[in-house]
Amino acid sequence: MPPEAEAEILAELRRLRARVPQLTGALAASADGLVLAQDSAATEAETVAALTAAALGVAQRLSDSTGQGGFRELLVRGEHGYVATYASGEAAVLTLTAEPRVNVGRLHLEARRSSLRIAELIDHTLGRRGNGVPPLPPLPPAPPA
DSSP states (O other): OOHHHHHHHHHHHHHHHHHSTTEEEEEEEETTSOEEEEEESOSOHHHHHHHHHHHHHHHHHHHHHTTOOSOOEEEEEETTEEEEEEEOSSSEEEEEEEOTTSOHHHHHHHHHHHHHHHHHHHHHHHTOOOSSOOOOOOOOOOOOO
16 A cells, blocks of 8 residues: 555544544554554554454355345444444455444444545555445355365
8 A cells, every 4th residue: 555545544544533532443454454554542453453354254254144245334342342344445444443432323424434435545546446335355155064
């Protein structure tokens, strides 16, 4: 990712955190778990990106297996807050951490907007033109048990 593209993605993450003050972290990562940009005090961005990639694989299979279509988003609620992951085009994801008092509807609204913007930035960087946010590519079928 060119430095100027990373800077634009980081600027979008910062705008998102300004719109949703209860966010404690924002991370854009490739679908395979590489950090593209982060806006967080946490120093564990690589770990979060890798875990996001693993969760993404499970979420994609679950969505597909239940006939719900391509992956769009995943929300985890823990004792101390939320972790939310959103598809951001074909090859990236947006992962956010939030305080327990966050308005989840507002979180979804703003994160969906930012994930679209990040997808546009990545597509522009890669020289692609998109018409919306397609789902991430499906995983190959699981081997027979």
